[in-house]
Amino acid sequence: MSDDLAWLTATQASRAFAARKLSPTELVRALLARIERLDPKLNAFIRLDAETALAAAATAEAEIAAGRHRGPLHGVPVGIKDIIDVVGLPTTCHSKVMPNTPATADAVVVGKLRQAGAVIMGKLSTHEFAIGGPSFDLPWPPARNPWNRDHHPGGSSSGSGVGLGAGFFPLALGTDTGGSVRNPASACGIVGLKPTYGLVSRRGVFPLAFSLDHVGPMTRDVADNALLLDAIAGHDPHDPGSAASSSRDFARGLERGVRGLRIGYVRHFHEQDMPAHPEVAAGLDAVARTLAGEGAILSDITLPSLGEFAAVNRVILNAEAWTIHAPWLRERPGDYGQLARRRLMPGAFLTAGDLLAAQRRRAEMIAAVDAALEEVDVLLCASSMDPASRIEDADETARTYPRQARAPFNTTGHPALAMMAGLSRDGLPLSVQFVARHFADATLFQVARAWERASGVDRLHPDLS
Amino acid sequence: MDKLLIEALARQAGLDRALAEFPDCVLAAAKQAIGRSSEINTPTSPAVEPWPPMKVGAGA
Numbered sequence: 001m002s003d004d005l006a007w008l009t010a011t012q013a014s015r016a017f018a019a020r021k022l023s024p025t026e027l028v029r030a031l032l033a034r035i036e037r038l039d040p041k042l043n044a045f046i047r048l049d050a051e052t053a054l055a056a057a058a059t060a061e062a063e064i065a066a067g068r069h070r071g072p073l074h075g076v077p078v079g080i081k082d083i084i085d086v087v088g089l090p091t092t093c094h095s096k097v098m099p100n101t102p103a104t105a106d107a108v109v110v111g112k113l114r115q116a117g118a119v120i121m122g123k124l125s126t127h128e129f130a131i132g133g134p135s136f137d138l139p140w141p142p143a144r145n146p147w148n149r150d151h152h153p154g155g156s157s158s159g160s161g162v163g164l165g166a167g168f169f170p171l172a173l174g175t176d177t178g179g180s181v182r183n184p185a186s187a188c189g190i191v192g193l194k195p196t197y198g199l200v201s202r203r204g205v206f207p208l209a210f211s212l213d214h215v216g217p218m219t220r221d222v223a224d225n226a227l228l229l230d231a232i233a234g235h236d237p238h239d240p241g242s243a244a245s246s247s248r249d250f251a252r253g254l255e256r257g258v259r260g261l262r263i264g265y266v267r268h269f270h271e272q273d274m275p276a277h278p279e280v281a282a283g284l285d286a287v288a289r290t291l292a293g294e295g296a297i298l299s300d301i302t303l304p305s306l307g308e309f310a311a312v313n314r315v316i317l318n319a320e321a322w323t324i325h326a327p328w329l330r331e332r333p334g335d336y337g338q339l340a341r342r343r344l345m346p347g348a349f350l351t352a353g354d355l356l357a358a359q360r361r362r363a364e365m366i367a368a369v370d371a372a373l374e375e376v377d378v379l380l381c382a383s384s385m386d387p388a389s390r391i392e393d394a395d396e397t398a399r400t401y402p403r404q405a406r407a408p409f410n411t412t413g414h415p416a417l418a419m420m421a422g423l424s425r426d427g428l429p430l431s432v433q434f435v436a437r438h439f440a441d442a443t444l445f446q447v448a449r450a451w452e453r454a455s456g457v458d459r460l461h462p463d464l465s
Numbered sequence: 466m467d468k469l470l471i472e473a474l475a476r477q478a479g480l481d482r483a484l485a486e487f488p489d490c491v492l493a494a495a496k497q498a499i500g501r502s503s504e505i506n507t508p509t510s511p512a513v514e515p516w517p518p519m520k521v522g523a524g525a
Binding site for chain 2: 312364
């Protein structure tokens with residue numbers, strides 16, 4: 001297959017389908033062949049559902065041919081993180097703990113993708129229960145970075161990031177509780193959005209921490225990310241965290257540029273709180289300079305420290321996760337991998353006072369970010385402080401994994417997008433993160449697209465030949 | 466924290482089996498949790514309330 005099909009965006013595929021230059025079946029067949037050839041080295045998939053994908057592609061092809069075009073995702077392949085229910089397939093959570101029984105219904109987000117005519121390719125690797133990884137003691141191996149398979153692809157939505165980075169599909173769903181969409185986006189050089197809390201339904205998604213969990217779109221370029229968010233956003237009366245928002249058309253400002261837009265650069269995150277790798281810091285400065293050159297008005301902004309954000313996030317996450325996993329941890333601790341066991345048990349040792357202290361400070365942190373976003377339109381800050389660690393070096397991974405600036409925005413619920421800032425000297429992706437006001441997800445796409453257009457980062461792909 | 470105290474807290478949480486089979490994991494988990502709230506600047510004003518746990522508004 002030509003690389004042109006592997007790197008096709010959803011937008012390009014949809015145009016090609018409409019122009020009868022390509023059919024969904026041709027695209028799915030080509031991608032399945034690529035997956036068969038390359039995934040044994042990358043482990044993006046827990047379960048590839050080739051037969052169902054080909055049937056869905058054939059249906060989409062017939063509908064498009066008959067003039068019943070459902071929209072820009074019709075016939076476009078998508079991968080689903082395996083903590084999200086897809087009817088007829090088990091939701092493994094990458095764990096021995098989960099029963100091997102098929103889901104009886106689609107998650108709301110999967111149902112919306114089916115409505116849009118997307119072709120579901122299968123279920124993707126994750127860290128165990130979206131927290132324990134990368135691990136080598138689970139029923140499936142961990143996914144590996146397509147830019148260098150000796151490196152971690154980020155997590156927990158690892159397979160989503162790897163599959164996009166490797167050209168297995170143009171769209172994927174991930175979830176993000178402390179940064180799990182944006183970490184693989186950063187490590188694999190793709191685009192990952194944690195939407196505003198409550199914008200996307202979580203029903204049918206195995207929870208990690210109720211008040212921090214988000215489902216997020218992952219893509220290879222910014223325009224596709226906006227399209228995917230359009231498809232999955234919307235109020236769900238049966239999700240207690242769902243907002244009554246009717247926001248749509250997230251791509252509306254995509255090509256507006258950043259002239260006159262006020263961007264607050266949160267330098268202290270990576271200069272003082274967690275000093276970043278020099279190449280990461282240089283990459284962030286380059287993004288800031290480029291956006292200023294495009295007409296944005298840059299200023300420095302101060303938020304609470306990363307260390308404190310991390311502490312608040314962890315106390316809440318640990319407490320909420322413990323209430324979900326306590327019965328299994330009591331009865332079947334040996335069915336978890338070591339990392340998940342260690343990361344899910346801390347909640348047993350927290351007090352009610354710990355949790356309430358974190359929740360009260362969280363209220364102040366939300367107000368602090370809101371106040372900063374009164375001064376500026378968007379925040380620019382680090383995502384990961386280091387390029388991806390070597391996956392088999394547990395010490396390096398343990399050292400670098402917490403060195404990130406993503407968890408603050410799970411704590412506050414603000415929309416946050418991570419994408420490539422360039423490549424390191426070793427050829428690994430560097431990353432940047434943009435943050436906007438609640439429900440201003442479209443503004444994030446506007447800024448991200450300005451960076452993408454100026455830098456051409458969406459045209460960088462790993463050599464997997 | 467004292468190992469005996471951690472073991473007592475683990476038993477109180479129903480983690481007897483984990484304690485027997487994976488004592489290092491229990492110890493590591495306890496160390497992550499204990500003292501974590503000391504890293505938080507807990508609000509001093511009683512007007513700062515902890516709920517709702519997560520509401521960001523209704524949006525457009």
